[in-house]
Amino acid sequence: MSSLPTIATVIGSGTMGPGIAATLARAGATVRLYDISADAITRAEAAYDMVRGVLEAVDSPSAPGGSVTFGTDLDAALADTELIIEAVPEKLELKRSVLADLEARIGDDVIIATNTSGIPISTMAESMTVPARLIGMHWSNPPHLIPMIEVIPGNATAPEHVDRLIEIVKAFNYVPVLEKEIPGFVENRVLYAILRECMALLEEGIVTPEGLDACVKWGIGYKLSVVGPTRLLDMAGLDIYQAVSSYLNKDLDNSTDTPEFIKDKIAAGQLGFKSNGGMYEYGEGDVDAKRKEIITGLIAARKTLASIPNV
Numbered sequence: 001m002s003s004l005p006t007i008a009t010v011i012g013s014g015t016m017g018p019g020i021a022a023t024l025a026r027a028g029a030t031v032r033l034y035d036i037s038a039d040a041i042t043r044a045e046a047a048y049d050m051v052r053g054v055l056e057a058v059d060s061p062s063a064p065g066g067s068v069t070f071g072t073d074l075d076a077a078l079a080d081t082e083l084i085i086e087a088v089p090e091k092l093e094l095k096r097s098v099l100a101d102l103e104a105r106i107g108d109d110v111i112i113a114t115n116t117s118g119i120p121i122s123t124m125a126e127s128m129t130v131p132a133r134l135i136g137m138h139w140s141n142p143p144h145l146i147p148m149i150e151v152i153p154g155n156a157t158a159p160e161h162v163d164r165l166i167e168i169v170k171a172f173n174y175v176p177v178l179e180k181e182i183p184g185f186v187e188n189r190v191l192y193a194i195l196r197e198c199m200a201l202l203e204e205g206i207v208t209p210e211g212l213d214a215c216v217k218w219g220i221g222y223k224l225s226v227v228g229p230t231r232l233l234d235m236a237g238l239d240i241y242q243a244v245s246s247y248l249n250k251d252l253d254n255s256t257d258t259p260e261f262i263k264d265k266i267a268a269g270q271l272g273f274k275s276n277g278g279m280y281e282y283g284e285g286d287v288d289a290k291r292k293e294i295i296t297g298l299i300a301a302r303k304t305l306a307s308i309p310n311v
């Protein structure tokens with residue numbers, strides 16, 4: 001059996017859809033990218049052109065025959081598909097209704113992989129007719145550049161679909177990380193633990209946003225990009241970890257809700273790049289420039305990381 005599905009369908013062409021579709025297509029799959037919104041499809045076509053250039057620059061695995069087609073006709077997008085990747089907004093009821101709509105149109109053997117950031121797969125599958133076919137496939141943003149995917153079975157997911165998804169992820173040269181189900185999965189539990197503390201430090205005025213970004217980028221990000229947290233403890237010494245965690249853990253932020261200053265920014269329409277202002281302000285052209293700098297930096301860092309030993 002060939003490792004990649006011949007035909008795959010991506011549902012939702014917002015931030016994540018075009019990069020996911022392009023990654024599969026570059027590895028040789030025929031991909032249909034579907035969205036309920038015609039405007040979103042128009043934006044996705046432009047995004048796809050940029051993503052293709054990035055994949056060329058990063059030298060991602062390339063196979064002949066892959067393609068992406070775009071559209072708002074769901075049945076056309078689903079015809080003969082083997083794998084559906086759901087990437088609609090992170091709202092449980094919306095995802096459930098999309099899953100119900102999909103199930104009414106496909107055969108029982110089609111796998112549905114959800115790109116949810118952390119809604120438990122079993123919760124999402126509760127209302128499905130074939131819950132065995134649903135599996136978590138959590139890509140990291142930007143999906144065409146971060147070569148790791150979390151694979152999360154729910155309590156009803158068929159074991160053969162777990163094996164098949166791992167095989168598919170390996171076929172486009174990404175690293176699959178198989179996890180047990182837990183809200184947020186592993187990546188976002190770690191990221192949101194960091195972000196919770198970061199937002200508390202900003203709210204308390206302990207550090208400026210520029211200082212925080214420099215500290216986390218060099219003191220944590222740079223180091224962790226070479227050595228994972230488990231081996232980092234060996235490098236630091238478990239005795240040091242005990243000495244520090246025994247007084248520090250109890251002092252760390254333990255809020256259970258989004259910080260008030262973030263809620264205020266959202267209420268004022270400050271969402272980040274998509275609204276030209278969020279944590280930082282952006283003038284004319286600044287967002288496009290920052291996006292380019294980030295992509296250029298990620299390409300350079302990925303090439304470097306790929307060339308050094310996995311410690």
Ligand SMILES: NC(=O)C1=CN([C@@H]2O[C@H](COP(=O)(O)OP(=O)(O)OC[C@H]3O[C@@H](n4cnc5c(N)ncnc54)[C@H](O)[C@@H]3O)[C@@H](O)[C@H]2O)C=CC1
Binds near residue numbers: 040094115117
């Ligand atoms: N943005 C990010 O950094 C990441 C997001 N995710 C997850 O991926 C999923 C998608 O996220 P984004 O791409 O950021 O969302 P987005 O809001 O940028 O795009 C979602 C797209 O889904 C479309 N849509 C809405 N209802 C639909 C329906 N019924 N049928 C088909 N399309 C529909 C929208 O028109 C929109 O184009 C979410 O579950 C999110 O949590 C996962 C990893 C990273």
Ligand SMILES: Cc1ncc(C=O)c(C(=O)O)c1O
Binds near residue numbers: 116
């Ligand atoms: C803030 C944030 N939240 C969720 C995700 C992914 O699910 C990401 C990401 O970068 O992938 C993120 O930055």
